Amino acid sequence: MKGLALIPRHDFAFDPTYGYDLEGLLAVPAPEAPADFEEFWREAHARATAVSVAPKLGPVEWEADGLRFHGVSYTSVEGFRVGGWLSVPIDGEITRARVVAHGYGGRDRPEVRVDIPGTATIWPCARGLPARSLHPDLPSDAQKHVLHGIGARESYIHGGCVADMWCAATALTELVPETRDVRLDYIGTSFGGGIGPFVLAFDDRFASGALVVPSFGNHPLRLTLQCTGSGAAVRDHYARHPEVLDVLAYFDSATAATFVRRPVHVGAALFDPAVPPPGQFAVYNALGGPKELFVLETGHFAHPEEAAQEAALTQAQYGFMTA
Template sequence: MSIPKRHPYDFDPTYGLGLKELRAIRPPPEVEGFDAFWQARYRKALARDPSPSLTRSATRHPRWTIHDLSYTSTDGFRIGGWLLVPQHGNVRRGLVVGHGYGGRDQPDLDLPVEDTAILFPCFRGLSRSSRAPISPDPAWHVLHDIDKPDRYIIGGCVEDVWVAVTVLNTLFPGTKGRVGYSGISLGGGIGALAIPHDDRIDRGHLVVPTFGNRPLWLTLPTIGSARAVQAYGRTHPEVQQTLRLFDAASAATRITVPLLCAVARFDPAVAPPCQFSVANALPIKDCNEIFILDAGHFDYPGQAAQSSALMAKVGNLFGTP
């Protein structure tokens, strides 16, 4: 392993912690009513008729038929994205892929899966799902309705994932009970919150997930979305209680399906202690795997080799029946 030694930040993106210390971090105490809060939201998402709309994309690919897609999520929010359908073989599985706070301008065409329909939703307010008055700037998006737990946009993004599963099950009935989720950074945190409450999702892959261990998340220096919430919290201390309902580490303690979690030892945008809080919270060790990256949100020597090794594991996870 080769953790970056040089960087432009005025803080240490390892936070002075070695691998042993990172692996010892545990999730914070959970807030009362956590399960009831998310179960109510899940019931609302299940009741939504997504009314998906598909248009053949102008982009051509030898493996995939690519569709521009939109569907209606909770609160009547129209979500835009893409759907990949394999050109050869039958659709036996589904996969929902979440993105980071940089948004998404195209689908990933190199995922190592077969016989799988892949849905790439853009979370509400971002990229193809942008809509006023929600700002696409991460520093403002992460604050949208943060003072209203039932309306906070992060909860809406989780619901967007659940409704995406409904879309796959509707378009491809053979995917019922056979849908995976993969997400990075923002999408990793959203996935940790979504997976345990939806028994239609049978496996997951989270990369450098955010929103883990909110008490720590609110205190550690960062260039990521936490920085905006930290600034907000200095004048609105009540946000600490709200965010406990949106703690990805608390949610991860409830994940009972196979999960591959890639976490970084150095990361200026998502503090490694918060990432490891999510990974370490996974309760069933024999069906989960923690993959250690040298760094996240930062280029480093050996990155291509680690990404290739991780992608091989992704293919094994989502390529099995």
């Protein structure tokens, strides 16, 4: 395979490269948007930015690497109270701001990868997900969470999750007023990378983004590919309810990427059993603004060079977002 030195040894009953080489991955398109796709999402954004987020800053929980971490909570759409963390530099003025999303396992604390000096960051846990946005009416397991409300575009939980990130940006500006006048970026991995194109496409507050192994790209293709994790749950549901594709058309990350005009860095994998690479590359290929690609050997799969690869990805993201 061009671009993949050696296919890793694995025990999956399917090929996590799905038979694609790099050239093939770079040709995967985005599905055509429904006629009212943009209208649907701009209305969703208007509802989110109209929310009185009422952020609450908790006490300092720890300090590390020149940053002070507080617990934080704020209100998102449907009155949902989102929890997470806020980090601010211990010393020095704030010159940048970020919203950093997480993967489908949620997070039990912030994972600082790209450390840009002078940055204030909000680290939300999307609704229903660990550790700080659990709710008795929402499933916390990824394979159940990904199906919650999937019967209609108005109720599908991913719409609320995108709104949680928009409301996080509002909460950040209220908690740290200095961030109103500095550059705001978005970073998301896997689940967070998949909702990232929606966050970036319809909110002009964000200057740039970084997406790593983004999920939810090209659903019509993705639903034909065997995989693990949340994707498997959606694929199984589609087999019983093919009409769900009409709903998923509004939540396709590659489709949303066609509306993104700001600079975006993407780390996409050649081998990934959880998020099929064709979907990841569909997101990158569809981006409508300046973009940069970092090709990962694997995603959602441990290998001997993983640490070195992660370090190289972090360096590439840092260079892109500080250029």
